[in-house]
Amino acid sequence: MSIHPQDAAVHQDRGGPRQALLEVRDLKKYFPVRAEGFSAQRRYVHAVDGVNFSVAKGQTLGIVGESGCGKSTTARLVAKLMEPDSGSMVFDGEGVEEFRGIALKDFRRNLQMVFQDSFASLNPRMTVAQTIAFGPKVHGMPDADANTLTRDLLSRVGMEPDQFGARYPHELSGGQRQRVNIARALAFDPRLLILDEAVAALDKSVQAQVLNLLQELKAERQLTYLFISHDLHVVHYISDQVMVMYLGQIVEIGPVDRIYGHSVHPYTQALLSAVPSMDPAHRTTSAPILGDPPNPINPPAGCRFHDRCPRAAAVCLSSAPSLMAVANQPEHQVACHINDPASGHPEVSP
Numbered sequence: 267m268s269i270h271p272q273d274a275a276v277h278q279d280r281g282g283p284r285q286a287l288l289e290v291r292d293l294k295k296y297f298p299v300r301a302e303g304f305s306a307q308r309r310y311v312h313a314v315d316g317v318n319f320s321v322a323k324g325q326t327l328g329i330v331g332e333s334g335c336g337k338s339t340t341a342r343l344v345a346k347l348m349e350p351d352s353g354s355m356v357f358d359g360e361g362v363e364e365f366r367g368i369a370l371k372d373f374r375r376n377l378q379m380v381f382q383d384s385f386a387s388l389n390p391r392m393t394v395a396q397t398i399a400f401g402p403k404v405h406g407m408p409d410a411d412a413n414t415l416t417r418d419l420l421s422r423v424g425m426e427p428d429q430f431g432a433r434y435p436h437e438l439s440g441g442q443r444q445r446v447n448i449a450r451a452l453a454f455d456p457r458l459l460i461l462d463e464a465v466a467a468l469d470k471s472v473q474a475q476v477l478n479l480l481q482e483l484k485a486e487r488q489l490t491y492l493f494i495s496h497d498l499h500v501v502h503y504i505s506d507q508v509m510v511m512y513l514g515q516i517v518e519i520g521p522v523d524r525i526y527g528h529s530v531h532p533y534t535q536a537l538l539s540a541v542p543s544m545d546p547a548h549r550t551t552s553a554p555i556l557g558d559p560p561n562p563i564n565p566p567a568g569c570r571f572h573d574r575c576p577r578a579a580a581v582c583l584s585s586a587p588s589l590m591a592v593a594n595q596p597e598h599q600v601a602c603h604i605n606d607p608a609s610g611h612p613e614v615s616p
């Protein structure tokens with residue numbers, strides 16, 4: 267059955283395939299931290315610090331980086347689970363900041379999130395069928411239609427409705443619970459799905475099944491994904507574009523083949539070289555990334571990566587690099603002085 271037939275306008279493609287589904291402009295979120303001792307000075311964690319990106323319709327943008335880099339905060343800002351300090355978002359040509367009341371409700375139905383903790387995401391007192399049908403019923407779908415939709419969605423995510431519909435979350439495996447979470451998200455007929463470490467807690471074989479399911483659903487329903495993960499193998503598999511974050515900022519973004527085959531930023535290169543390879547012919551030869559990320563309350567001046575970067579030069583300590591396209595690769599952008607011919611970095615290519 268078609269989902270939410272009465273709500274077709276809510277989920278309508280407004281700008282055509284060439285218009286990005288989501289554009290994020292200069293998004294910032296600073297969290298205040300408690301002042302120490304007698305200091306009256308307010309200090310802030312720079313969780314997301316001037317992030318710009320867009321996601322084309324039907325594409326998957328993978329977001330990677332060490333924990334604390336701002337990837338999950340970015341996802342929560344996009345989902346409007348928290349308000350940014352500044353910045354703006356455009357969803358299929360319409361400014362999200364102008365959404366109020368009904369329009370904001372519609373935006374939230376167009377965008378659903380699936381989290382890492384499949385158990386905590388589900389109400390332990392609701393059966394699988396009640397969980398999936400709950401949202402559509404709250405939005406006015408008649409019970410009979412919501413129940414039919416629930417059975418369809420359960421079947422689609424690979425769970426036999428008669429076998430699983432009456433079960434409670436504690437009676438399911440982690441993989442089954444995550445399938446329920448996906449079915450519940452799909453019940454709103456979203457256009458954008460944010461998957462925040464959604465397969466991280468699953469063992470490898472179940473992870474592969476859920477990833478394949480996500481790929482099939484994306485093609486069937488023209489979904490767009492924001493896929494947040496610390497697992498670079500998984501991001502490589504599922505993403506069309508990849509965005510690498512470090513200390514609240516984007517350091518490299520581009521098509522998946524460019525990032526995995528021709529990365530330019532020393533941080534991306536270090537992340538990728540730290541991934542274990544199954545192929546003995548491709549053993550790691552360079553040193554993994556050094557030390558821990560600096561304190562996000564006082565990010566280093568200049569390039570935020572300079573105290574861990576093996577290629578840091580004098581300019582890196584004083585001047586922050588801007589995100590710039592790599593030569594002849596307009597979609598591949600890097601924030602590193604090595605990529606900026608005017609920076610004065612000694613390793614800039616002539």
Ligand code: SF4
Nearest residue numbers: 569572575582602603
């Ligand atoms: Fe390293 Fe300098 Fe590039 Fe930063 S700007 S990543 S410190 S080379």
